[in-house]
Amino acid sequence: MSCKSQKKEESDSINEEITDTIETVSKKVVNDILIDPIMHASTILEWKEKTIYIDPTGGAKAFKNKKAPNLILITDIHGDHMDIETLDSLDLSKSEIIVPQAVGEKLPAKYTDQLIIINNGETKEIQGISIEAIPMYNLREEALKFHSKGRGNGYVITLGDKRIYFSGDTEDIREMRDLKYIDIAFVCMNLPYTMTVESAANAVLEFKPKQVYPYHYRGTEGLSDVVKFKKLVSKDPSIEVLQLDWYPKKNQ
Numbered sequence: 001m002s003c004k005s006q007k008k009e010e011s012d013s014i015n016e017e018i019t020d021t022i023e024t025v026s027k028k029v030v031n032d033i034l035i036d037p038i039m040h041a042s043t044i045l046e047w048k049e050k051t052i053y054i055d056p057t058g059g060a061k062a063f064k065n066k067k068a069p070n071l072i073l074i075t076d077i078h079g080d081h082m083d084i085e086t087l088d089s090l091d092l093s094k095s096e097i098i099v100p101q102a103v104g105e106k107l108p109a110k111y112t113d114q115l116i117i118i119n120n121g122e123t124k125e126i127q128g129i130s131i132e133a134i135p136m137y138n139l140r141e142e143a144l145k146f147h148s149k150g151r152g153n154g155y156v157i158t159l160g161d162k163r164i165y166f167s168g169d170t171e172d173i174r175e176m177r178d179l180k181y182i183d184i185a186f187v188c189m190n191l192p193y194t195m196t197v198e199s200a201a202n203a204v205l206e207f208k209p210k211q212v213y214p215y216h217y218r219g220t221e222g223l224s225d226v227v228k229f230k231k232l233v234s235k236d237p238s239i240e241v242l243q244l245d246w247y248p249k250k251n252q
Contacts, residue, residue: 022227024243030184030211033159037244038062040080041216043166043186044069047159050127053090054155054166055081060089070127072097075136075168076152077106084108098124098131100153120150130158134179136170138194146193156182165209169216171195172203185209189229190219197224201232204239211240218247 028035034046041055044066053069056062057080068091075081082103097114099107104117118124123132134154138147147169154168156179165185170176172195179185185207189200194216204212212233217224230241 022230022241022243024245026245026248028242028244031160031162033162033164033184035184035213035244036066037215037246039248040218040246041075041168041188043215045157045159045164050129050159052129052157056086056090057081057083059083059086062086063090068093069095071095071129073131073153073155073157073166074099074103075154075166076100076147077102078169081152081169082106087111096126098126098155100133100151102151118153120153132156132158134165134168135173135175136168137173139171139173142192167216169194172199176203177206179207179209182207182209183211185212186215187212188216189214189224189226190217191221191224193219197226197229198232201229204233205236208236208239210238211242213242213244215244215246223247 032047036044038044039058039062042057043054045052050070051067052071054073055075056072072095095114096116097111098116098118100119101117104115116126118131118133120133120135123130134156135149136147136152136154137149152168154170155166157164162183163181165179165182167176167187169188187200187204188194189197214226214229217226226243233239233241
């Protein structure tokens, strides 16, 4: 599947409302970290004087009135993660762009001097922030064509004493299940591209983050059942499930 066709399929997904007991908020502050959901996989983290964009998409409008980024992390080559038009629309004059090799090879040459390549299993300290690249890939035979092992990165970002995990596009792989000491986790769940709600919950119950946010949960059949995810994860009361507004009506 091409990046354009996947992006179109995800954009054409049925936009369903989440209607039940899970509380959705527009932003969240955890200690001194501000979490600002933009849409789908796109996220902003603010910590002290640093602003970090993860998978920025949606064009200049999506980031209107937001602080310019110090760091940009991109997980994969697909258009809902690597959006060159959005990058071109942003003020990146003070930004470093952290990407896996596959993304670096697809970005325009004008970004070369800003790129820091980090591949699966590597950890680098950038602007005083530790960033670890975690594998992300599919396991199901029918989904192997979407995300091959070694191409994209999930990330563990350490901000102060908090370890924050972004899964990227993945299934419940061993590398996720083996994570340790994660304070905040953002875990994907959308078919056919990543994994089921049940698989995501099973993985979370194994690596036991203190807090988990379902994100990247729109697939070809609409929005995944994040309430079911919460119920499954809540079997372990030590894990707090929180919900941010990844699909605001203005972007639907």
